[in-house]
Amino acid sequence: MPSARVFITGIAGFAGSHLAEWCLACGDEVAGTVLPGTPVENLRGVRSSVELAYVDLLKAEAIASALHRARPDWIVHLAALTSVGDSFQTPGETIRHNIISTLNLLEAVRQDPAVRGVVDKIIIVASSEVYGRVRPGMIPLSENTPLAPVNPYGASKAAADLIALSYGESFGLPVVRVRASNHAGPRQRPGFVVPDFCAAISRLERKTGKRIMRVGNLSARRDFSDVRDVVRGYRLLAQKGRSGSVYHLGSGQVRSVRSVLNALLRMAYRPIDVMTDPKKLRPVEVPVLLADISRARREIGYQALIPWRKTLADTLEYYRQQS
Numbered sequence: 001m002p003s004a005r006v007f008i009t010g011i012a013g014f015a016g017s018h019l020a021e022w023c024l025a026c027g028d029e030v031a032g033t034v035l036p037g038t039p040v041e042n043l044r045g046v047r048s049s050v051e052l053a054y055v056d057l058l059k060a061e062a063i064a065s066a067l068h069r070a071r072p073d074w075i076v077h078l079a080a081l082t083s084v085g086d087s088f089q090t091p092g093e094t095i096r097h098n099i100i101s102t103l104n105l106l107e108a109v110r111q112d113p114a115v116r117g118v119v120d121k122i123i124i125v126a127s128s129e130v131y132g133r134v135r136p137g138m139i140p141l142s143e144n145t146p147l148a149p150v151n152p153y154g155a156s157k158a159a160a161d162l163i164a165l166s167y168g169e170s171f172g173l174p175v176v177r178v179r180a181s182n183h184a185g186p187r188q189r190p191g192f193v194v195p196d197f198c199a200a201i202s203r204l205e206r207k208t209g210k211r212i213m214r215v216g217n218l219s220a221r222r223d224f225s226d227v228r229d230v231v232r233g234y235r236l237l238a239q240k241g242r243s244g245s246v247y248h249l250g251s252g253q254v255r256s257v258r259s260v261l262n263a264l265l266r267m268a269y270r271p272i273d274v275m276t277d278p279k280k281l282r283p284v285e286v287p288v289l290l291a292d293i294s295r296a297r298r299e300i301g302y303q304a305l306i307p308w309r310k311t312l313a314d315t316l317e318y319y320r321q322q323s
Helices: 014-025 060-070 084-089 091-111 152-171 193-205 227-240 257-267 294-300 308-322
Strands: 005-009 029-034 050-054 074-077 121-127 175-180 212-215 246-249 273-276
Touching (some): 014 029, 050 060, 060 091, 074 091, 084 091, 084 152, 091 152, 175 227, 246 294
Parallel strands (some): 005 029, 074 121
């Protein structure tokens, strides 16, 4: 299928806006949901080319109506509360939103013959946080690694992942599950490690006198990749992914948070000192997450193409422009 009708929940978000741009570049027709009251500035470059439905996914009738109008070939479910840090502060909200939004979406497809008759793939996006604190011998993670989340965000995504599995098994919906590793890039909001560092650096570059950045745990190691690579992977999964299967998307490399910070500090226009702030430490930290992406490479031809230094440079420049 060279092009398709694509429906993206959370289309105005960080990953959603990048996916919309990529799908349009591939010749797809693109529609998606925006939570009422949410800014759509991330879509400013493509706003005239996408169809928006202002929908709260916690309202089942609203998402069912939007899908009935769109009747897409592919659905990519990105709408979620995605911050691990925030999930410690508002666990109930994170769990309720991420689980109920997924349930309502799948129910809308299941119950509407007009939608079910045309949809070819439903991509349900989870996170490597569903695995929790795994033993060193279990790294890199396989798609068969047991789910054992240790934070509310990871728990909500593990539940959504299993709900999607059940809808494929019980009702025959063409569900593909994906567990994406950490990804960064322009438009990612503060509350995540790379944009937090970039926002602080861009602010401190304009400051006179002593420049100090306060940070949390720098020892955690993650598989970081570029959001523009990851959204290419989502579209490849819609094209080629096997219904009922689960895939990892990432870079296949592990980096420490400290190395990310040091790389960004080398890009700064001014010298900046670093100080650990106990208030920025999380109640529970997962030491390392690295996923095996060989299934995605083998079955859909996925690979990360964008150099990590470019990801960091582009994100830092984005925050400088926002200042």
